Amino acid sequence: MANSIPASFDVIVCGAGPGGSTTAAYLGRLGRSVLLLDKAKFPRDKTCGDALSGKSMRVVRELGLVKEVEKLPHGSIRGVTFSSPNGALASVPFQSDDANREGGTGYCLRRMHTDNLFFQAAKNTQNVTVREQFQVQEVIFEDGKAVGVKGIDLSSPSREETAFRAKVIVGADGVNSAIARSCLGEKADLEPAHSCDAVRVYYSGISGLTDQIEIHFVKSIMPGYFWIFPMEDGTSNVGLGLVSKDLQERMKKEKTGLVQMLNHIIKEEPMFKERFANAKPLSPVTGWRLPFGSYRRQLAGEGWVLVGDAASLVDPFSGEGVGNATTAGRLAAQFIDEAIERNDLSRLSLGRYEAALWNELGAELATSYRMQQLGRHEWLLNLVIGKAATKPKVRELISASLASEHAKMKFDNPLTYVWLLLT
DSSP, rough: OOOOOEEEEEEEEEESSSSHHHHHHHHEEEEEOEEEEOSSSOOOOOSSSSOOOHHHHHHHHHHOOOHHHSSSEEEEEEEEEOOOOOOEEEEEEEOTTTTGGGGGGHHHHHHHHHHHHHHHHHHTTEEEEEOSEEEEEEEEEEETTEEEEEEEETTTTTTOEEEEEEEEEEEEOOOOOOOHHHHHGGGGGGOGGGGGEEEEEEOOOOTTTTTEEEEEEOOOGSSEEEEEEEEEEEEEEEEEEEEEHHHHHHHHOOOHHHHHHHHHHHHHOOHHHHHTOOEEEOOEEEEEEBBBSSSOOOOOETTTOOOOOGGGOBBBOOOHHHHHHHHHHHHHHHHHHHHHHHHOOOOOHHHHHHHHHHHHHHHHHHHHHHHHTTTHHHHHHHHHHHHHHHHHHHHHHHHHHHHHHHGGGGGHHHHHHHHHHHH
């Protein structure tokens, strides 16, 4: 084991996904020296639904990456099609004046491209040093304060262990974060009621594709949902997700898993089997776990902060994580910079980041969790989507909720459902 620490930085960011790369890019712009570490070599894939949310586009714009996004292979998305358990279909366009979706258009972009976009932005930022194929194993603590990290060089046959030192350590290393584990211990464990298991496969040749992503609440997989997201050149991201606790219970009771559920929908469900009749899978089925922001873990401590999936920030209703990860990265950079300027890297000082993050995302995540719970009721999904299928005012309300947290909160109000019944 190497005892010496060969380099020192203002900040070490562990994990170069969207959250980590965003943190590094903003800190570099603020003049802080940053070491960005990742166990992979970019570009690399990340199993995901691939939709680039409007919230993500805020950071994309601030980092000057919009034109780069448009150059990459993508599907242009102008709305969402929902289906209810009883088979009703509702097509909901994005609002044309959505500040985060210029002209009411979004993107479906493979995570290999999305993550590499953010990674290259960080790599090309002054003051940011990048080291790929370096697996961080643990945080170095001195007198209870995080002062560095230890890890191994995966590119070296000898798997040499190396340590780096910094004033602040950022854990952005995903759902199985070594940083979160080092800093939180057992409190880093995921709660099955506040996480989701999902599978994804790419297809070509699905019939009936439009310029809208599709979210289907299929009766056979309730309370989960099935999706079809149009990508580039007639390809699609196809998958389904189910809250981990529900999946565990279903696997125990019915001896079935996500892959079997996915295959059942594609091959046997009347709404989809004809659409997939001539479709061809382009990839293996892959799975991943999403840590929901409905369970609040500690996000800052003595010399450390967490962002992205390491911070458990995935939206409990939509399953979207990149937007919240990049939001966390932007805020983390701001408050880390201020803490270094004050020379106060205590939990209280860095906790200002945690407070600011929950102030920005907390209400939205709470609303999304309640919507997830409401979505467990088939009759309610049948009511909302059935009304949206025939009533323009209901479609307008859903469209507004896709762009505005204030509008989304209306679904948290019982009077909204009374209005739906009477509409």
